[in-house]
Amino acid sequence: MGLSRDFFIALSENATLNEAAKKYGLALGANKVVAGTDVETTIESIRALNAQNISATVDNLGEFVFSKEEATAAKNNILTMIQALYDAGVDAHMSIKLTQIGLDVDPEFCYENVREILLKAHECGNMHINMDTEDYNHTVQTFEMLDRLKGEFKNVGTVIQAYLFRATEEIEKYKDVRLRLVKGAYKEDASVAYQSKEDIDANYIKIIEQRLLNAKAMTSIATHDHNIIDHVKKFIAQHNLNKDLIEFQMLYGFRSELQVEIANSGYNFCTYVPYGEDWYGYFMRRLAERPQNLQLVYKSIVTPEVERGAIVAGSALAGLVVLRKLFKK
Numbered sequence: 585m586g587l588s589r590d591f592f593i594a595l596s597e598n599a600t601l602n603e604a605a606k607k608y609g610l611a612l613g614a615n616k617v618v619a620g621t622d623v624e625t626t627i628e629s630i631r632a633l634n635a636q637n638i639s640a641t642v643d644n645l646g647e648f649v650f651s652k653e654e655a656t657a658a659k660n661n662i663l664t665m666i667q668a669l670y671d672a673g674v675d676a677h678m679s680i681k682l683t684q685i686g687l688d689v690d691p692e693f694c695y696e697n698v699r700e701i702l703l704k705a706h707e708c709g710n711m712h713i714n715m716d717t718e719d720y721n722h723t724v725q726t727f728e729m730l731d732r733l734k735g736e737f738k739n740v741g742t743v744i745q746a747y748l749f750r751a752t753e754e755i756e757k758y759k760d761v762r763l764r765l766v767k768g769a770y771k772e773d774a775s776v777a778y779q780s781k782e783d784i785d786a787n788y789i790k791i792i793e794q795r796l797l798n799a800k801a802m803t804s805i806a807t808h809d810h811n812i813i814d815h816v817k818k819f820i821a822q823h824n825l826n827k828d829l830i831e832f833q834m835l836y837g838f839r840s841e842l843q844v845e846i847a848n849s850g851y852n853f854c855t856y857v858p859y860g861e862d863w864y865g866y867f868m869r870r871l872a873e874r875p876q877n878l879q880l881v882y883k884s885i886v887t888p889e890v891e892r893g894a895i896v897a898g899s900a901l902a903g904l905v906v907l908r909k910l911f912k913k
């Protein structure tokens with residue numbers, strides 16, 4: 585498998601490593617891409633972004649939820665964060681993952697949890713709640729959830745993954761819903777998704793253009809790809825589109841200078857801010873997307889943290905230490 589996308593995706597799905605990582609705090613470079621482990625530090629990070637003209641979409645990290653107790657604890661963390669964001673008066677909304685609040689335990693229980701979150705967000709200044717999309721089966725269920733909720737709530741939206749063949753259809757169907765458009769982060773089967781980078785990029789451009797020409801709600805273009813961003817900027821100018829209904833998004837800690845540059849050149853910009861102790865799966869997916877992100881690991885490997893980090897991640901991650909040698913070559 586090597587240090588490939590598949591390797592890191594496999595690591596991201598390893599519940600034992602996830603548990604071990606949680607115990608030892610942010611390690612192996614994850615602290616560069618996770619804003620904080622608690623509400624206060626996270627709000628400080630958001631204030632710093634706001635000061636640079638950047639809003640935030642905040643994600644309570646957490647995966648591998650298989651019991652109602654765990655799902656309820658995650659939901660309560662989200663409710664606490666919504667209230668805290670509102671009280672702090674920061675420019676931020678939240679992103680949630682349905683698997684974290686019980687989708688795999690019982691979809692009806694999950695539905696009640698989402699409703700509670702949406703009601704709370706509505707009370708807190710009608711804050712927007714984005715339902716992130718995950719692997720294919722969960723994504724299908726996320727859209728079913730959206731269909732049930734969008735009549736009752738206006739503060740809910742979701743994410744379209746350009747690698748899925750069904751993306752075009754979804755763009756057409758959800759013109760009135762706030763949407764984030766991404767390439768897609770999971771490994772999907774060839775029966776449902778484009779496989780090559782060229783095909784995914786081409787479909788991404790296609791659905792962005794389709795959406796921007798027809799949308800009646802906010803569109804978030806979430807990518808670190810400067811070629812796509814340049815293309816979108818030109819497309820906005822050519823078609824004289826209303827920039828108030830468009831924003832760019834990137835992940836916290838990635839291309840930070842470019843984030844500020846875009847925010848200061850007349851475009852809305854929003855940073856995805858993950859927080860919490862459950863950083864492991866999120867971080868592994870970032871390594872899967874871009875093995876160069878291992879530079880973040882390398883930088884932490886040269887500190888004493890590494891010894892702890894290697895224990896945390898067990899034998900598989902300990903293999904990453906080998907990278908120190910590779911990077912030195």
Ligand SMILES: Cc1cc2nc3c(=O)[nH]c(=O)nc-3n(C[C@H](O)[C@H](O)[C@H](O)COP(=O)(O)OP(=O)(O)OC[C@H]3O[C@@H](n4cnc5c(N)ncnc54)[C@H](O)[C@@H]3O)c2cc1C
Nearest residue numbers: 716717743766767768769806807808809833834835856873
């Ligand atoms: C805010 C946000 C929210 C997301 N939400 C979801 C979600 O809900 N569901 C989901 O499936 N996926 C989500 N994703 C992940 C997304 O689907 C992609 O997997 C991820 O963004 C990687 O693709 P990319 O478009 O950034 O560019 P890539 O295809 O990874 O990179 C394209 C090119 O951009 C440049 N580049 C990329 N990253 C860097 C960097 N760090 N530094 C320098 N150059 C770089 C390089 O030239 C690279 O070749 C989200 C991504 C973002 C940014």
